[in-house]
Amino acid sequence: MGLGFGVVARAGGRTARGARAPVLTVRRLRRSLLALLITGAVVIPLSGAARPRVPAPAPAAVPIATASTLDEVYAAHRANAAAASRMAEAHGDHGRAAADRDLAGPSRHLLAFDGRGSGLATEVFGDLAHADRIAVLVPGADTTLDTWTRFRATATALYGRLTRDAPKGSRPAVLAWLGYETPRTISTTALTTTRADQAAPRLAALIRQLHVVAGPGARVSLLCHSYGSVVCARAASARPGVSDLAFVGSPGTGVDSAAELRTSARVWAARGGDDWIAEVPYVRADLFGTTVGFGTDPVSPAYGARVFAAGDGGHSDYWTPGSVSLANLARIVLGRTSEVTRA
Template sequence: MEPTAEPGPDTTGGPPKDRRTPRWLRSLLALLITAGVVLPLSAAARPRIPAPPPAGLPAVTATTLEAAYAANRANAARAARMAEAHGDRHRAAADRALAAPAGQLLAFDGRGTGLATEVFGDLAHADRVAVLVPGSDTTLDTYGRFRATATALHRQLSRRAPESTRVAVVAWLGYDTPGTVSTAVLTTGRADEAAPRLGEFLRLLRGLTGRDTPVSLLCHSYGSVVCARSAAQGPPVADIALLGSPGTGADSAAALRTSARIWAARGGTDWVAQVPHVEADLFGTTVGFGTDPVSPAFGARVFAAGDGGHSDYFSPGSICLANLARIVLGETSEVTRA
């Protein structure tokens, strides 16, 4: 979710006049080769953490929501004990945090890098719902950072919402996120796998909250690629906000084929601004995500995100967090434009 390695400089001018490979493409190839060799070896060196399979639950409804929370908390507690016995104290602590008695864990799978869906607020009675979709390197081991963004947004919404408006935030770690430095983070492959899962979750959400409850997707970094791939597949949402996006794989907001309002923002010191906004065919695989979502050519509603970096979009007190709350609450005329 919060990459730290910066890609090479953006040298995406017009087509080269000679037969030499452009510098950005050479850098990209070097990165692909390095990631393809080093990362599989390092992953293989780390023993897999044992965990139980997900809790077997019937279809979740508004009336069975609390039972689902309890079952998933119990599963997370069991995963924590297994991780502790395995000697992985870091994963055990992450699992225990999700198993806390007050937690509202809608889904949990402690196997591998892990999956979790956590709710903040009264989901069954919410008038407005925000779903956060994370980017690369978001796993159960790094889940605390993701939870912090959801908590910050829920607090901001609770402060700003009219007294009669109930709000809920869902932290959706429902897919296997790519590593920041990996071949997967440069293509739409993981997003293509994740998009149907996000669509399925949004359909579940409609059943829990009601067809007319506005839902906003707030999509960070590689998560914006997931949201873009899901836009035309899942049920309609009110808004899709692309935060620190490397691109979506689409040429324009219109190409997403959704009735949702499309928003985009980038912090003033976000390294993703240096990512080349191109698509290239390498060995039969499309690498890169095309048009910059904050460019006029893309056609999104670009809003102010302040001077923050790639991990600062949900920082308490920031202009970006304030704007995100306005988007979720439907106060679109109050959003500060960039």
Template sequence: MAGYDGVRGVRLRGGRGGRRRGEGTPRGRRWIRALLAVLITAAVVVPLTAAARPDIPAPAPARLAAPTAATLDEAYAANRANAAEASRMAAAHGDHHRAAADRELAAPTHKLLAFDGRGDGRATEVFGDLAHADRVAVLIPGSDTSLDTYGRFRAGAAALHERLTRRTGAGSRTAVVAWLGYTTPGTVSTTVLTPTRADEAAPELRDLVGELRAVTGSGTRISLLCHSYGSVVCGRAAPGLDVDDIALLGSPGTGVDEAAGLHTRARVWAARGADDWVADVPHVSADLFGTTVGFGTDPVSPAFGARVFAAGEGGHSDYFSPGSVSLANLARIVLGETTEVTRA
């Protein structure tokens, strides 16, 4: 069903078999009014913020053929060289923060499967021996992740790889891929409330999974670990995607009413830390002046039908914290040790 909540131009979408939670209720009407206020504020603040910072010059990405197990080292070297050039250009432009971030990625210890220093920047980094991996985890970040904030995203990927290596021992055949392969929305912006950026990112994520399959072979287990707005990206990319597990972490929703709506053969997992503010976000979806706003059913709710696992007491940014309950469970999911995952 569909209905109107009394705000002109706002159309609430109902779920299967009845109205969506919040439709036509005082809480639903308060949410719509709050949403409109956020949209108006973001529409004013975000353009001013963006205008205050000039574009950062950077070279075009290195032109490379699709990677294979035999050409990974060549790809890593070419992308490091591109990051080094981007660092020099950013420094000459006077942006020393970006120059430092690019210079760090250009270090010999980094395995860059892709790099683009233009704009907010994109990077795909590998931890471990991808060519011989039989377990691969792909981390998909949420809002406010760019080359300028890449360090915190990278730290989570490194923590997961360290956990996997400790669990599997010497000769570990696991790899972690930190995929900053799309322009993420700002936390305070209109785009964070809509699937627009996710729709743009979904084809890129599908291409990445295809590349990983080409490098590692069809027998490799691939898990997508999707944080915050990244879970919207995974929801958009999921149909027919050749992966084994999809874990939704601190998710605002995926854009579908239930896990079956993702149309994937993968096991679908979901978790939320006890101190994660996403719990207070209304999990509804509305058609607002021709644009879909919100992402629907809460993935940790029974109605969604995911395998809900424990994430401990952490907040929105703590899912990959070393020693955390969530990190331990994510490692088990990646390794296929599904019976050992502690449920919430």
């Protein structure tokens, strides 16, 4: 391109037989990556300025979550969500007010809530205190309190499938975890690990908390969508006690192989046949001293994950009721790994 950016591809530069890929292919990948960066650099200031920050109270002061304090924790966060709803309404943000008001409903089980800014929340489905199989959904870009209804739908779909398929005596639970500020899809932050690096310690802390609440024998699975794959990969390296790690619709994980995750968890990966993420360049490159891109495709043989079938769905279809991907994700969570259909 003649721009002198000094981009060096670290992954995807060789063919399946080990020979170096044609220079044209590497250049094409570099052009795609730079185009994404330039688009993000233009869009971010405009989109970031389009909406004022939503006022909300500080998060509720709650006791340490244990089996005996869960009800108190849930009630405190519901009250905080109700207060956030009133503040958003007074501010004129009726959409956020409605989202907060829904989360404050008497049947909602909030393990965490922070209505400030784009918002953070963790919602529990099932009896967490007595759960033996726990799935944590880790979302990707553009997930906020304003889109919580959509994210919640994935959790309820998974919980419904788990309760249907769980063997007698098993007690599954699902957590919809929005514990970090997700990047925008079209932005520079969606191309680096910065947000994931910030999120990973929080996710690792949550997993340790789950083993306190449900007991050390509970089996925890991380189901990680899109950019959430990068978050999960960072958290898994902290070895927080995860039995299974599933990447779906992943742009890469920031490492070049499952072995580099340094986790004892089983590592799974899948991509739907109509998922646009397949067109993303699976490379890592240095640009002005910053690493952009996330490396090897997790569904490629080089990565070394257990690749399972996800059907013909698109990027947002992995939790569609009745889908192949949802059935396989439920089997992974329930430990029925021999029944997982492979791609």
